[in-house]
Amino acid sequence: MPTRQPISLGLSMRYIGYHAASWRHPQAQPGAGSDFRHFVRLAQSAEAAKFDMLFLADGIGIRAKDAPPGALQQTAQSTVLEPLTLLSGLAAVTERIGLVATASTTYNEPFHIARKYASLDSISGGRAGWNIVTSWSEAEARNFGRDKHMDHGPRYARAAEFVEVVKGLWDSWDADAFVHDKASGTFFDPAKMHVLDHQGEHFRVRGPLDIPRSPQGRPVLVQAGASDAGIGIAAANAEVVYSVAHDLNGAKSYYDKVKNAVATAGRNPSGCKIMPGITTFIAPTETEAREKYEQLNALVPEALGLSYLYGQMGDLSGHDLDGPVPEPTDPAVRSIAKGLLALAQRDNLSIRQLYTTIAAGFGTRILIGTPRQVVDELEAWVEAGAADGFNLCPPVLPSAFDDFVAMALPELRRRGLFREEYSGTTLREHLGVTVPNSRYGGAVVPRE
Template structure:
């Protein structure tokens, strides 16, 4: 059987573009309209995507009220694990991935939540393990500032290990339900965790049977040195924001080599870089759609988002037509900050020009279905990706266009499935069901 692309649909209703809610074809309140989100998930399921993927923040970024009042995503969206429970009942085959923080949760609670979701969905759930991003989140959990980068990754590693240990509390065949003997479960099939570490003390066991997948699929998106190490050790799906083909190849080779150094089969880790797409029947049609979207972005939102990518910096007091000054290393996403600096230094771009790139959404690939598929095939065949996390600037339009136009082109090339061949998210991704007690 030939190797196939893996596709996850990154759903951020009403769209990834910060002004998507203003688009005339968009429901501005889609972020908290379940029927809309369910329709998006079913569209992806009909197209045979591996999974839908929901990001999350546990707080609102520390921006001005003027900026915050002009965006929808950070202000008006479902808590994703709750959403997955509802989507599990409204879908039947597609995988369901939710983001949950290792910084502002406790391992037992999160292990129980995702084990429950895996049972509710009959084995279709994945956990995107993140360390959270900003001070606005920290303020909601009794802290004055976000946990330092190194500290939160150290916590994340231990957090993951505790969660996995809890998922393995019961053997797969522990629950006998033997009415005649009165034995509900075999006590020999139960193992308490008894974990005592630097960050956590968790006795266990988890009070639910082992998940249908053995363990929900673990997803990770860190691209810093600490993030890459964490992903290589524990992740089964790695999401990255790399845009450049050469950089994507370097990341792919590095993360696979690191996984091998941890004694893992590199094929057990799927690298799915972000791919924001906008397509149409013709290039002229696709570019016209992009032009419409670009008119919707308020300039103060673009400038604030640039500051957010740089680590939560207020850029309003700096000369807009001046160069980007040296700033302290970010305690949010260091990779995002480094990418902004790389683009700025490469062209000598001013702050105004960098903000304009955000308004123009220059990271979105705009083209015909053939052009989009050409790019995907090149990355897939030249060691840059095992598939893609597909990002949709506005919903449902760009999702509908991708499934209607690009997916058939990928199938014509033999690159994407025409039907699901298994029932679980692990089946879709070609990942084995882990044995109890194995690492990661």
């Protein structure tokens, strides 16, 4: 077997899958998105497959809109379990796989986030990761006393300071601070406790955190920003970057931009893994894989499908859905709308075909084919320096994930692209990223 640098693989477990019609699939359980047993099954399957991590994306509110009318009642994006609560439960029924969840810097406080993720890292034995996001939807804003979300600049300025405070709180204790000396009555060494006393533009946080140092130094930091401000946060902090790219040139350009930004920030670019999202339809033949794709697309209700175009193209419900995509009319979203129109014209797509193309994977890259064809694509991106791994976003859960494990994973392993067994116990060890130093210079990982 050839010896190669293994890639990283994550499983995104959001909803019942990434296809808009996932809940209508004959094999799907429509209520699985709020069923703990469903997630236990997925987590244990992903761990048996030796995936690096599980990932739970999140938004603090129902982001889907009822536009055109009737769309909202057709979507499975209406109810989800709170990610950290869910991952804490999954920590108890898994042993090795990483546990990553989204938490917003817009509608949380740094002490809350530092405490929750440090707790998850302790409960799981060093497997926690925080996906850093800023909230962008008005639906979320209205759940927290605002009529509209923050502007981009202030939102990201708050986020940058937020992350620095959280990292500072995670350094509150050296790893060997707790001496537990019964004879002297000394529970901890006060010289190894550190009070942050942060005074900034957005936050005043004294500390220290009331949780011992993380088993892996600190939880892994994950980011998914595509804007310059988001890339800036990633460059300074992230050990994993989730990306959305649909072609090799675009993926390579983004990869190089992030890696260069990481180096400019004084960090080793190899310590930041870039993992594009992929949605796969796999079968023994390409025809069968295409049939899986078309079967799901046929289940997308018209109003729901049109909702994926509504924000950019306006209300198209009065047009022939099997006719050509009309010119966009709203100048506020002209660039995005024209991009969609260009896609439709390039591939000769009708309105229905355009919305199913977008609804098939919530914007991720879609791969349709045999195991060899799918792995050829993944390998090409890795060889070209466009990805260090992939965040798998199956169209339907658990069936599409089972297909990937049964068909694509053996081919990845045959080519030496993915591990046969875990070599470590923490998420950092799976990813091959180092334990960060404490800003205070003390011990950073607990003694064995």
